[in-house]
Amino acid sequence: MRAGVRESARAHLPRYTVTVTPEELSSAVSACLQDAVAAGELTAVDGVDLPEAKVERPKNRDHGDWATTVAMQVAKKVGRNPREVAEILVRRLAEVPGVKTVDIAGPGFLNITFDAAAAGELAQSIVEQGAAFGTAQGLAGTTINLEFVSANPTGPIHLGGTRWAAVGDSLARILGAQGADVVREYYFNDHGTQIDRFARSLLASARGEAAPEDGYGGQYISEIADDVLAQHPDALESDDPQEVFRATGVELMFSQIKSSLHEFGVDFDVYFHENSLFEDGQxxxxxxxxxxSDALYFEDGAWWLRSTDHGDDKDRVVIKSDGNAAYIAGDIAYFKNKRDRGADLCIYMLGADHHGYVARLKAAAAALGDSPDAVEVLIGQMVNLVRDGEAVRMSKRAGTVVTMEDLVEAVGVDAARYSLTRYSVDSNIDIDLALLTKRSNENPVFYVQYAHARTCAVARNAEAAGVSRTDADGEPQFDAALLDHPREADLLAALGQYPSVVAQAAQFREPHRVARHLEALAGAYHRWYDACRVTPQGEGSVEPVHHTRLWLNDAVRQVLANGLDLLGVSAPERM
Structure with missing residues (x-):
């Protein structure tokens, strides 16, 4: 039993809030369980904490609105068989306002059904909460440094970086919606051999020569080289022309990257320059x-990090035998810099070729005496563009590499962001360009956005027909008991699940959960729209049910808008 819990189940929650979200119903079930222990009806084994109850939608809706297995989960912990525990919980749950019936099934399943009025209260609650619906404070007080994209400033952002831009920004929004203080950070790789190759490529282009064998190609190289010459007409005659092209070229390339990201709806709080770690002696x-310290050991003339202790396939050299720092030294210094700036958790979003960095970064944390759990690494898989089942190679500026600009030009920002965010980053994905340009229900982003536009159209039609949420005195015209159609029950259930979906998306770092739930909500709304009218038919009079259904319609509009905003996708009022 959790210490200090003695209030009754009814004291835990306001009159209707148990119906608002699964979390709140779960809290009510947990409160009933704790009350039963406090009253001596159940006895918890000493030192054993009882689990928090969880509810879920039963596969067969005839079994009720929600189901829980908590009686079976706690049976051994309280020394009773599951059905006995279930019977005790039934008596207490029956006293929770809004609960219509609680049935025991099988070895101890609890099936809970609400009365229509209790379930319908959710519609008014969502409208009144507005943009706050679905937010929580579970991560309040936690500062999260979220590093994503961090593409080398040697070319435009390719499709993999574009995926991270969409997913990373959405994850930042979702973590923020759970109360976290999120710092969006871009690691500007301006230290190393790739910058030298970039500078040599620009210089060769300016001289009319072929790109170096290990250099960069594509139209963008010649464009930037021309821009460098426009700023420094005498660059080729300078004492160190490569340095001129290096300094100015990197600045121009990074300016283009930042501009592309901004147009994609992604801006960063911090642009951290890798070179600064070396220049200022960090x-x-x-x-x-x-x-x-004992974080490193000396062997064969070099200093090694004990990264195998954290799952790496081999220990890594930090200080080479010539005394120079290896690349991982910068990673360790960078992690320390983040922590010194106040990050409680550092999340790195890296590409599929960076699996080895998971153990290395955790080892870097341990080397500083920090917890490896202060580091999280998310690995994203490949993205392919297809049309009619064939791979698409359409870049105008970067040779065979497909860029962020290419994708946005083809399908627009909304479709690009949505399509890249609706899949788990663990999976390779094929983006069908033909599908994303269709204005049909086959196109997932259109399907969700159209649902939002439809809610707006319904609201406009309702206003024209004299249907409103409030009367002339500003009092709500709402009777939750009137929302008793089966389609309304389904729609209310989908609305009620939204806060838990957002919480899970934050917990598991999976923004695609929000996108998939919005699609389910859009489907429930379209089916409700076909079955239930908000405005009178023909010359019929306006009835209380019409006013009440307008609340439900507007609740859907609010949740769709909230969810799309978390994905960085617009919620159009007309389509």
């Missing part, structure tokens, strides 16, 4: 610190 200071 790496060298850290290496001196690590040499005197």
């Amino acid at each position: 790496v060298e200071t850290l290496l001196d610190q690590l040499r005197s």
